[in-house]
Amino acid sequence: MTSAPAPSFNPGKGIGSPVGIALLGYGTVGSEVMRLMTEYADELEHRIGGPLEVRGVAVSDKSKPRPGVPDELLTDDAFSLVKRDDVDIVVEVIGGIDYPRKVVLAALKAGKSVVTANKALVAAHAAELADAADEANVDLYFEAAVAAAIPVVGPLRRSLAGDQIQSVMGIVNGTTNFILDAMDSSGAGYDESLAEATRLGYAEADPTADVEGHDAASKAAILASLAFHTRVTSDDVYCEGITNISAEDIRAAKQADHTIKLLAICEKITDSNGETAISVGVHPTLIPRSHPLAAVNKSFNAIFVEAEAAGRLMFYGNGAGGAPTASAVLGDVVGAARNKVHGGRAPGESTYANLPIADYGETPTRYHVDMEVEDRVGVLADLAQLFADRGISLRTIRQEESGEGARLIVVTHQARENALAATVEALKDNPAVKSINSVIRLERG
Amino acid sequence: MTSAPAPSFNPGKGIGSPVGIALLGYGTVGSEVMRLMTEYADELEHRIGGPLEVRGVAVSDKSKPRPGVPDELLTDDAFSLVKRDDVDIVVEVIGGIDYPRKVVLAALKAGKSVVTANKALVAAHAAELADAADEANVDLYFEAAVAAAIPVVGPLRRSLAGDQIQSVMGIVNGTTNFILDAMDSSGAGYDESLAEATRLGYAEADPTADVEGHDAASKAAILASLAFHTRVTSDDVYCEGITNISAEDIRAAKQADHTIKLLAICEKITDSNGETAISVGVHPTLIPRSHPLAAVNKSFNAIFVEAEAAGRLMFYGNGAGGAPTASAVLGDVVGAARNKVHGGRAPGESTYANLPIADYGETPTRYHVDMEVEDRVGVLADLAQLFADRGISLRTIRQEESGEGARLIVVTHQARENALAATVEALKDNPAVKSINSVIRLERG
Numbered sequence: 001m002t003s004a005p006a007p008s009f010n011p012g013k014g015i016g017s018p019v020g021i022a023l024l025g026y027g028t029v030g031s032e033v034m035r036l037m038t039e040y041a042d043e044l045e046h047r048i049g050g051p052l053e054v055r056g057v058a059v060s061d062k063s064k065p066r067p068g069v070p071d072e073l074l075t076d077d078a079f080s081l082v083k084r085d086d087v088d089i090v091v092e093v094i095g096g097i098d099y100p101r102k103v104v105l106a107a108l109k110a111g112k113s114v115v116t117a118n119k120a121l122v123a124a125h126a127a128e129l130a131d132a133a134d135e136a137n138v139d140l141y142f143e144a145a146v147a148a149a150i151p152v153v154g155p156l157r158r159s160l161a162g163d164q165i166q167s168v169m170g171i172v173n174g175t176t177n178f179i180l181d182a183m184d185s186s187g188a189g190y191d192e193s194l195a196e197a198t199r200l201g202y203a204e205a206d207p208t209a210d211v212e213g214h215d216a217a218s219k220a221a222i223l224a225s226l227a228f229h230t231r232v233t234s235d236d237v238y239c240e241g242i243t244n245i246s247a248e249d250i251r252a253a254k255q256a257d258h259t260i261k262l263l264a265i266c267e268k269i270t271d272s273n274g275e276t277a278i279s280v281g282v283h284p285t286l287i288p289r290s291h292p293l294a295a296v297n298k299s300f301n302a303i304f305v306e307a308e309a310a311g312r313l314m315f316y317g318n319g320a321g322g323a324p325t326a327s328a329v330l331g332d333v334v335g336a337a338r339n340k341v342h343g344g345r346a347p348g349e350s351t352y353a354n355l356p357i358a359d360y361g362e363t364p365t366r367y368h369v370d371m372e373v374e375d376r377v378g379v380l381a382d383l384a385q386l387f388a389d390r391g392i393s394l395r396t397i398r399q400e401e402s403g404e405g406a407r408l409i410v411v412t413h414q415a416r417e418n419a420l421a422a423t424v425e426a427l428k429d430n431p432a433v434k435s436i437n438s439v440i441r442l443e444r445g
Numbered sequence: 446m447t448s449a450p451a452p453s454f455n456p457g458k459g460i461g462s463p464v465g466i467a468l469l470g471y472g473t474v475g476s477e478v479m480r481l482m483t484e485y486a487d488e489l490e491h492r493i494g495g496p497l498e499v500r501g502v503a504v505s506d507k508s509k510p511r512p513g514v515p516d517e518l519l520t521d522d523a524f525s526l527v528k529r530d531d532v533d534i535v536v537e538v539i540g541g542i543d544y545p546r547k548v549v550l551a552a553l554k555a556g557k558s559v560v561t562a563n564k565a566l567v568a569a570h571a572a573e574l575a576d577a578a579d580e581a582n583v584d585l586y587f588e589a590a591v592a593a594a595i596p597v598v599g600p601l602r603r604s605l606a607g608d609q610i611q612s613v614m615g616i617v618n619g620t621t622n623f624i625l626d627a628m629d630s631s632g633a634g635y636d637e638s639l640a641e642a643t644r645l646g647y648a649e650a651d652p653t654a655d656v657e658g659h660d661a662a663s664k665a666a667i668l669a670s671l672a673f674h675t676r677v678t679s680d681d682v683y684c685e686g687i688t689n690i691s692a693e694d695i696r697a698a699k700q701a702d703h704t705i706k707l708l709a710i711c712e713k714i715t716d717s718n719g720e721t722a723i724s725v726g727v728h729p730t731l732i733p734r735s736h737p738l739a740a741v742n743k744s745f746n747a748i749f750v751e752a753e754a755a756g757r758l759m760f761y762g763n764g765a766g767g768a769p770t771a772s773a774v775l776g777d778v779v780g781a782a783r784n785k786v787h788g789g790r791a792p793g794e795s796t797y798a799n800l801p802i803a804d805y806g807e808t809p810t811r812y813h814v815d816m817e818v819e820d821r822v823g824v825l826a827d828l829a830q831l832f833a834d835r836g837i838s839l840r841t842i843r844q845e846e847s848g849e850g851a852r853l854i855v856v857t858h859q860a861r862e863n864a865l866a867a868t869v870e871a872l873k874d875n876p877a878v879k880s881i882n883s884v885i886r887l888e889r890g
Contacts, residue, residue, distance in 0.1 A: 032754065036607065036608075036754060040607075040609060043609065043798075044607065046674070046795070046797035046798075047606050047674070047792075047795060047797075143604060149608075149752075149754070149755035149756060149758060150758060151596070151599075151600040151603075151604030151605070151758075154596075154599060154600065154603055154604045155596040155599065155600065155604075158596075158599055158603075158776060158779075158780055159588060159596030159599045159600075159773065159776045160596070160772070160776055161492050161775075161776050161779035161780065162481065162485075162489065162771075162772060162774070162775020162776040162777075162778060162779050163481075163594075163772045163775065163776065164485060164488065229491070229492070292740070292761065295737070295740055307594075307772060308768075308772075309477065309481055309594070309768040309769060309771055309772035309775075310594035310762065310763065310768070310769050310772035310773075311594065311762065311763045311768070311769055312762060312763070313594060313595060313596075313760075313761065313762035313763075314759070314760075314761040314762065315758075315759075315760055315761075316737065316758065316759040316760075316761065317755065317756065317757060317758035317759065318755065318756045318757070318758075321756075323753075323754040323755070323756070324754060324755050324756055326607075326754055327605070327607060327608040327752060327753075327754035327755035328604065328755075329607070330606075330607020330608065330754070331603060331604045331605055331606050331607040331608065332607075333607060334603075334606040334607050335603055335606065338792060339789065342789070342790065343788060343789055343790075344784065344787070344788055344789015344790060345787065345788075345789060347492075347783060350491070350492060352491035352492075353488075353491075
């Protein structure tokens with residue numbers, strides 16, 4: 001099939017040639033994509049202007065039963081499949097980085113459009129993939145890579161293309177949100193809540209990528225690239241997970257009418273040289289209970305966007321799971337297929353702004369520091385001086401009795417991350433500070 | 446400029462020919478569109494792949510000062526402007542129906558793509574406009590017509606194009622949401638809250654179109670068309686405004702941990718003949734405070750979508766105002782301009798499903814009936830029988846003392862609208878019922 005300039009684009013009124021699909025991977029997402037393509041074949045044909053026809057399904061082990069796939073479609077040779085002349089669109093739902101990178105590059109080089117749900121791949125190799133797509137003049141779609149069914153890649157690339165985005169802040173990992181929400185509603189500790197998440201299927205056997213924030217960091221890199229028209233990779237993202245969040249942190253947050261969420265925060269900042277730069281980080285964050293993101297519970301995801309003209313927008317929904325991810329994948333397949341039938345290309349990578357990535361120390365933030373201190377005259381003044389020395393003013397101070405000493409909870413006004421971190425180091429070295437219970441950032445606002 | 450098949454689509458890497466813009470209307474939205482096009486000309490040029498050039502601004506009165514528009518661009522002859530050879534895209538932000546309809550049709554017939562923010566026009570004449578756009582093979586964009594800056598037209602047309610939408614439910618009118626929210630938080634009555642909305646600029650001098658639900662009905666028609674691939678016009682929408690909502694209704698809702706919102710509800714239903722049909726209505730609706738839409742306060746809008754694979758999604762943001770509307774308009778301008786520079790067309794009208802529009806009496810819903818009744822033996826049994834006669838079962842019944850009689854609040858289980866409405870008529874005719882205080886539908890779920 002060739003991508004011809006279309007004389008008329010009129011879905012449902014005239015049906016064009018079939019669009020050949022190669023499906024790579026047949027796990028939770030792949031099998032749902034297959035089910036939806038089969039069950040709603042007529043609907044999809046009308047929406048595209050031509051039928052989708054699956055040419056092959058590549059799996060690593062052909063001998064495993066694959067319900068929903070006719071035997072003759074199964075192959076363990078993904079490289080041959082993606083190069084077939086009757087394949088127009090390659091759908092990659094394998095996971096991992098190195099192997100899918102090779103297959104996707106082979107597909108793009110063979111002139112096939114690619115739809116991928118692979119956040120790690122896109123966050124690590126967006127530039128290489130985009131260049132290959134440009135060279136072959138084909139589409140590269142990845143809506144499902146960020147927050148599954150929640151439309152956010154499309155809105156950032158298209159709906160908000162006339163606006164200036166100032167920040168994107170999101171709950172983009174369902175596992176950690178489930179854990180933090182469970183801690184918040186039950187008062188349980190981290191280990192207990194993780195165990196519950198695992199038992200209920202919200203956390204994987206090895207939860208590292210989720211709880212350490214790596215999964216959210218991949219999504220943050222993709223969101224920042226789209227929002228700021230700059231290449232941002234997962235290596236550019238400051239990343240801190242939720243493993244140190246204690247039941248006591250959650251309790252203290254509650255007392256102050258706040259909650260703790262793992263946020264991916266992408267924003268334009270002015271660095272200490274007065275230059276505009278991009279700051280991208282993932283870390284536990286205290287947010288007021290009145291903030292729209294505070295109400296995002298269970299394993300739901302939400303993306304909060306601030307733009308100059310649009311103001312504040314929020315996108316909310318299922319950020320993971322087979323069916324929600326397949327919904328986003330199929331939306332992309334319909335887009336790529338429409339372009340094959342009717343001509344045209346989706347907006348590709350946009351990197352013209354090419355803004356510098358700020359060192360995370362340059363990021364303006366606020367700290368919530370919870371510590372055990374000696375209970376004697378002059379301690380508060382001494383410790384407050386450590387903040388003042390670095391130009392940091394304090395917003396609230398709360399002191400409580402705690403055993404033989406005192407517990408001191410300090411919330412700062414906004415300052416740069418490196419000044420705040422240096423102050424915490426100075427606090428640790430101060431003999432009046434017995435221990436630092438926790439340091440958590442607050443959403444600036 | 447001709448719309449050529451592009452050899453390479455690479456925004457920001459190569460700059461193409463200019464794209465000529467005709468701006469029709471220079472009110473709150475038009476002037477913001479102009480400001481953003483001027484202020485961010487470089488950004489937009491990179492994102493499109495060519496510069497936007499405003500060829501003319503059509504206004505009804507050329508003598509009025511129009512800050513931001515060079516004199517030589519002003520014209521009062523919109524019809525000549527839209528036909529100019531150097532105009533590629535026509536932006537309609539005039540408002541009204543008859544006059545913009547004529548100009549937009551003239552523009553489409555002259556081969557210009559059109560971006561409009563005009564919900565009334567699109568809801569009344571979508572078919573005629575879409576046919577004209579198809580015939581000329583140009584784009585018709587109207588993201589700003591529903592909920593301004595909130596991306597919803599794009600997500601329904603593209604991101605969710607692989608999914609099956611079951612319902613779309615939204616707060617799509619900021620004026621009525623402001624009034625209902627004010628009533629909810631202050632306990633004030635309707636008139637007082639409307640007066641406050643007018644004073645603060647959230648309601649127009651003549652608020653009829655908002656408070657009677659007509660504005661929401663236009664948006665409901667557009668949403669239903671997109672969600673169900675069927676032509677739905679504002680005439681197909683059942684419409685009931687908020688003018689009868691009393692402080693007492695709000696108080697009673699609060700007591701039951703509910704709130705009242707004016708919702709546009711579009712859903713696929715099974716009618717009494719067992720056929721799938723579309724039900725579209727706008728009416729005040731009781732929703733539990735735990736529902737995501739309950740937290741949408743002030744003049745904010747939100748659209749709640751349920752789809753088979755994606756599950757529940759919500760889109761939230763500013764649903765009105767100059768800048769948010771201009772954001773959506775410019776997003777569409779960028780889309781149409783990309784197509785002019787690089788070739789291709791946006792997905793057009795999709796009406797293949799062509800589902801019947803159900804009579805609103807067929808809609809399954811639930812009623813909350815608040816009435817004054819006589820306080821004597823047997824009344825409750827008699828009245829309950831009126832529901833039972835029509836096959837309606839009751840979910841909750843609350844009886845309170847009220848003067849010499851009793852106040853009875855009944856919440857039904859789900860039944861068809863016409864059975865519920867007939868029951869209310871029978872209640873009115875029953876001598877034991879002194880008055881019906883209010884009848885409000887509950888969100889089914």
